[in-house]
Amino acid sequence: MKIKIIALxxxxxxxxxxxxxxxxxxxxxxxxEVIPPGPPLNLKAFDKPYDNGHAIDLTWDLxxxxxxxxxxxxxxxxxRADSPEGPFVERKKLEMxxxxxxxxxxxxxxxxxxxxxxxxxYYKVVAVTADAEAESEVVGPxxxxxxxxxxxxxxxxxxxxxxxxxxxxxxxxxxxxxxLYIRPLAGIDAVDEAIGRATEMxxxxxxxxxxxxxxxxxxxxxxxxxxxxxxxVAEYQTSLIVPCYDPIVMTxxxxxxxxxxxxxxxxxxxxxxxVFFVTNQQFAYVGxxxxxxxxxxxxxxxxxxxxxxxxxxxxxxxxxxxSIQIAGTDEVTQIPFFVVACDYTLIGEELYAASAYxxxxxxxxxxxxxxxxxxxxxxxxxxxxxxxxSFGWTWFVEQFHVGN
Amino acid sequence: MRKGPIxxxxxxxxxxxxSWIIKSGGAPEGSSSYDAIAEGFWLTFAAFLTLAILSxxxxxxxxxxxxxxxxxxVSAAYWMSLGFxxxxxxxxxxxxxxxxxxxxxxxxxxxxxxxxxPPILGVLLLMRLSPKGGWLSRWALAFIVGTTAGLNLPRFxxxxxxxxxxxxxxxxxxxxxxxxxxxxxxxxxxxGQFVSIVSNFxxxxxxxxxxxxxxxxxxxxxxFGAASRFGIWVLMVTFGAxxxxxxxxxxxxxxxxxxxxxxxxxxxxxx
Amino acid sequence: MTNIGVIIxxxxxxxxxxxxxxxxxxGKDIDRRIIxxxxxxxxxxxxIFNVEFKxxxxxxxxxxxxxxESLPPGSKVLISFDFDPAMKPEVFPMANAFVRHCLVKGxxxxxxxxxxxxxxxxxxxxxxxxxxxFPDAVYGEDYVTLGxxxxxxxxLNVIITDFRKMYPTDEHGTxxxxxxxxxxxxxxxxxxxxLPIGGGQPGPKEWIxxxxxxxDVPIAPGLAAVVAPLIYPYYPKQAIxxxxxxxxAAEYESLLRQVYPQFQDVPAPALRMMGPQTMAHIVIMAxxxxxxxxxxxxxxxxxx
Numbered sequence: 001m002k003i004k005i006i007a008l009x010x011x012x013x014x015x016x017x018x019x020x021x022x023x024x025x026x027x028x029x030x031x032x033e034v035i036p037p038g039p040p041l042n043l044k045a046f047d048k049p050y051d052n053g054h055a056i057d058l059t060w061d062l063x064x065x066x067x068x069x070x071x072x073x074x075x076x077x078x079x080r081a082d083s084p085e086g087p088f089v090e091r092k093k094l095e096m097x098x099x100x101x102x103x104x105x106x107x108x109x110x111x112x113x114x115x116x117x118x119x120x121x122y123y124k125v126v127a128v129t130a131d132a133e134a135e136s137e138v139v140g141p142x143x144x145x146x147x148x149x150x151x152x153x154x155x156x157x158x159x160x161x162x163x164x165x166x167x168x169x170x171x172x173x174x175x176x177x178x179x180l181y182i183r184p185l186a187g188i189d190a191v192d193e194a195i196g197r198a199t200e201m202x203x204x205x206x207x208x209x210x211x212x213x214x215x216x217x218x219x220x221x222x223x224x225x226x227x228x229x230x231x232x233v234a235e236y237q238t239s240l241i242v243p244c245y246d247p248i249v250m251t252x253x254x255x256x257x258x259x260x261x262x263x264x265x266x267x268x269x270x271x272x273x274x275v276f277f278v279t280n281q282q283f284a285y286v287g288x289x290x291x292x293x294x295x296x297x298x299x300x301x302x303x304x305x306x307x308x309x310x311x312x313x314x315x316x317x318x319x320x321x322x323s324i325q326i327a328g329t330d331e332v333t334q335i336p337f338f339v340v341a342c343d344y345t346l347i348g349e350e351l352y353a354a355s356a357y358x359x360x361x362x363x364x365x366x367x368x369x370x371x372x373x374x375x376x377x378x379x380x381x382x383x384x385x386x387x388x389x390s391f392g393w394t395w396f397v398e399q400f401h402v403g404n
Numbered sequence: 405m406r407k408g409p410i411x412x413x414x415x416x417x418x419x420x421x422x423s424w425i426i427k428s429g430g431a432p433e434g435s436s437s438y439d440a441i442a443e444g445f446w447l448t449f450a451a452f453l454t455l456a457i458l459s460x461x462x463x464x465x466x467x468x469x470x471x472x473x474x475x476x477x478v479s480a481a482y483w484m485s486l487g488f489x490x491x492x493x494x495x496x497x498x499x500x501x502x503x504x505x506x507x508x509x510x511x512x513x514x515x516x517x518x519x520x521x522p523p524i525l526g527v528l529l530l531m532r533l534s535p536k537g538g539w540l541s542r543w544a545l546a547f548i549v550g551t552t553a554g555l556n557l558p559r560f561x562x563x564x565x566x567x568x569x570x571x572x573x574x575x576x577x578x579x580x581x582x583x584x585x586x587x588x589x590x591x592x593x594x595x596g597q598f599v600s601i602v603s604n605f606x607x608x609x610x611x612x613x614x615x616x617x618x619x620x621x622x623x624x625x626x627x628f629g630a631a632s633r634f635g636i637w638v639l640m641v642t643f644g645a646x647x648x649x650x651x652x653x654x655x656x657x658x659x660x661x662x663x664x665x666x667x668x669x670x671x672x673x674x675x
Numbered sequence: 676m677t678n679i680g681v682i683i684x685x686x687x688x689x690x691x692x693x694x695x696x697x698x699x700x701x702g703k704d705i706d707r708r709i710i711x712x713x714x715x716x717x718x719x720x721x722x723i724f725n726v727e728f729k730x731x732x733x734x735x736x737x738x739x740x741x742x743x744e745s746l747p748p749g750s751k752v753l754i755s756f757d758f759d760p761a762m763k764p765e766v767f768p769m770a771n772a773f774v775r776h777c778l779v780k781g782x783x784x785x786x787x788x789x790x791x792x793x794x795x796x797x798x799x800x801x802x803x804x805x806x807x808x809f810p811d812a813v814y815g816e817d818y819v820t821l822g823x824x825x826x827x828x829x830x831l832n833v834i835i836t837d838f839r840k841m842y843p844t845d846e847h848g849t850x851x852x853x854x855x856x857x858x859x860x861x862x863x864x865x866x867x868x869x870l871p872i873g874g875g876q877p878g879p880k881e882w883i884x885x886x887x888x889x890x891d892v893p894i895a896p897g898l899a900a901v902v903a904p905l906i907y908p909y910y911p912k913q914a915i916x917x918x919x920x921x922x923x924a925a926e927y928e929s930l931l932r933q934v935y936p937q938f939q940d941v942p943a944p945a946l947r948m949m950g951p952q953t954m955a956h957i958v959i960m961a962x963x964x965x966x967x968x969x970x971x972x973x974x975x976x977x978x979x
Contacts (some may be wrong), residue, residue, distance in 0.1 A: 159565060339643055400569055402562050495825065522805070559884045666723055
């Protein structure tokens with residue numbers, strides 16, 4: 001019995017203590033004060049290095065309540081002012097856990113997001129919870145200064161430097177007489193064959209330089225090939241017809257053909273009228289060239305250079321006339337027409353390669369080699385990038401992002 | 405003179421006049437008779453020029469030649485006058501001369517002396533026509549070539565080179581959640597996972613093999629040769645697509661012209 | 676009547692093709708004018724009898740549509756008319772569809788051109804689409820026409836930093852500072868979307884190179900078919916989507932009709948063109964097949 005009474009009293013005491021405790025807790029929750037979070041510490045602001053001067057970088061240490069302590073930080077707010085006293089304007093909101101930010105604006109003064117260069121700014125970072133805020137110390141003055149080099153455009157600079165180095169190196173190498181290998185191209189082998197065929201048939205060879213000017217790379221490449229063709233023509237004593245669209249191109253073509261006849265030892269066989277001006281009206285020129293094809297029935301037609309809408313009209317007429325046709329252009333939209341209507345087509349860069357292969361000109365050879373090395377680099381980068389992207393290694397892929 | 409061409413020319417002229425008379429009667433209400441006659445003439449003339457150009461498909465003829473020469477002449481004059489009004493009058497005069505601005509009735513902006521540089525370069529360019537001063541045109545040309553190269557190089561390197569390399573760095577496994585998920589959600593839709601995986605793989609393979617085809621420093625033998633052959637196939641597919649698109653474009657133009665002839669001119673389209 | 680016409684022309688076209696195949700298999704050459712004639716008949720009959728097919732939008736076109744759909748009303752969209760009358764049948768329907776879509780979504784549109792020949796076509800869109808179909812659209816508040824400026828890519832190079840340096844006024848001579856649409860727009864970087872339409876040079880490619888990439892502005896070009904394959908490599912990173920030729924335009928028009936039934940009765944020229952287009956393509960494909968069969972047959976005979 002005594003034990004029961006003691007147990008009962010103990011239980012009552014326990015209940016009372018629990019009830020009292022609950023009452024106290026209830027009182028506590030009604031009078032609880034809003035406790036601000038720990039402020040971000042150690043705020044530092046400095047000019048963003050290697051940019052155009054319209055940005056400031058900031059770093060700070062996390063608030064003690066971010067990821068630890070009460071762990072109730074929702075976000076940080078980056079505030080900026082022209083003087084330490086303010087007024088501060090919010091520039092950015094950042095997620096919890098962030099310890100760095102970039103305050104970047106544009107250089108145009110009328111723009112709402114204008115960020116003046118070399119202007120003193122003061123910064124503070126505010127840690128925000130659901131119901132309270134805590135400000136860091138104000139830092140400043142700090143000013144954005146433009147550097148000579150903008151690191152955002154690094155990839156472009158690297159590409160320019162690498163390609164320039166390759167080009168200069170290989171041009172020098174070619175000039176010193178180093179043997180730079182270029183693989184044989186199907187179209188080039190066909191050139192000799194086609195000249196041979198024309199000789200056998202006793203028919204002329206038609207060489208069209210296209211609609212480009214003397215400044216176009218495709219036309220320049222075409223001159224080198226014309227030189228080779230003219231030399232063979234002089235050796236085999238076949239006749240050559242070169243109708244021109246541009247008067248300057250015509251003058252250069254005449255010189256090229258003449259030089260080839262000289263170097264073949266047949267200056268007597270050179271006829272200046274074989275290289276002549278037709279007109280510089282696109283379709284009138286086509287009409288003229290088509291007329292030659294149908295009247296003179298050349299055994300071989302070369303279309304090497306810059307071509308536009310006239311490509312198919314000429315190549316089709318040549319096919320109807322039964323000539324062997326070799327074409328080459330860097331105009332991507334015209335290549336399909338040449339592919340369908342000609343026997344051999346030098347696609348895009350192959351035209352330059354053919355020219356370098358035949359001419360052995362150091363500048364052309366060096367540039368071609370440099371391009372090959374650049375291509376090899378591109379292939380390697382693409383393969384690594386492909387693997388990196390597949391495994392989610394974003395760092396490598398990001399290196400190819402060009403900033404503004 | 406042979407009779408044939410005279411009869412054909414007379415017939416074409418007769419058709420032209422008949423069409424002009426008929427089309428002049430169909431002008432909208434409220435327009436004056438002069439407007440109606442003018443409208444009828446221009447509509448008939450446009451139809452005549454269209455047919456004249458299309459007649460080349462049969463064979464070369466004087467009507468085609470007339471239309472072609474008219475086109476060349478009109479477009480040369482149009483571009484020349486347009487160049488004068490939009491470049492010299494609109495951009496240059498308001499910055500170099502108040503008198504010229506008033507004369508051409510454009511608002512004078514302000515004297516900007518560096519705007520004298522373009523007309524000077526323009527005059528230098530025209531020196532090409534002079535037998536003795538032709539060399540002076542090279543200065544202007546050098547300026548054009550230099551500035552164009554300078555302006556374009558960084559842009560092209562960025563957009564056509566770096567960004568294109570970056571666009572080729574595609575993940576092979578798109579949204580990969582495991583084989584189970586792949587097979588349960590398998591779909592052949594264009595935006596589905598399977599098609600994305602295949603297209604990413606083809607893009608990467610196509611780019612690599614395409615570049616290998618244009619690699620001139622190594623003979624295309626063995627695996628390298630196989631990649632190069634695949635590259636040329638990719639190029640041929642591209643040319644095929646380009647050819648197809650061109651055919652589509654040309655047919656669209658034909659449809660546009662025929663719609664004009666059959667609807668606007670002859671008015672025989674149903675619906 | 677229409678159906679009978681279609682049936683008669685189909686019989687004529689396919690009967691003719693069969694006859695040509697038999698003829699060419701006998702080793703005889705076909706005059707090229709026969710091919711022209713067949714293409715002409717297939718296009719003309721489809722135009723006369725208004726042959727139409729249903730269009731199913733492709734992903735690349737739908738992305739452009741979805742982008743305009745997803746922009747909040749009041750977004751700033753620039754449409755550039757960089758084409759001439761020769762390209763008009765292909766790309767003009769795109770321009771009109773873009774304008775309709777933007778205005779029905781409540782976007783603000785800025786119309787301009789870097790092709791002299793584009794100005795008249797731009798004004799045609801203003802007169803026939805904006806003023807007729809959207810009479811409530813206010814000039815300066817809902818749309819503005821900047822017109823043509825000479826200079827090609829030079830124009831783009833300037834507007835990426837400042838519109839006012841290249842266009843002190845709009846097409847009508849009103850200062851940009853007094854046009855509400857330009858209150859918040861200083862340069863092309865302030866635009867939410869750019870829709871360059873064209874196919875020549877300068878054209879959509881230059882918009883990507885000179886505006887899209889350096890300015891981080893989304894670009895969705897409308898392209899003449901000839902250049903469409905050249906712009907494909909820029910998709911999806913540098914161009915969010917694209918419309919290639921009349922097919923792209925037709926897909927866009929059909930999407931617009933699906934989502935906005937009020938456009939059921941407005942003209943859809945691209946959709947209308949797809950009938951003749953398809954018929955011409957069938958004829959051309961038939962000729963390619965006939966040509967190849969004949970070629971391989973003659974080669975085999977030659978080998979024997």
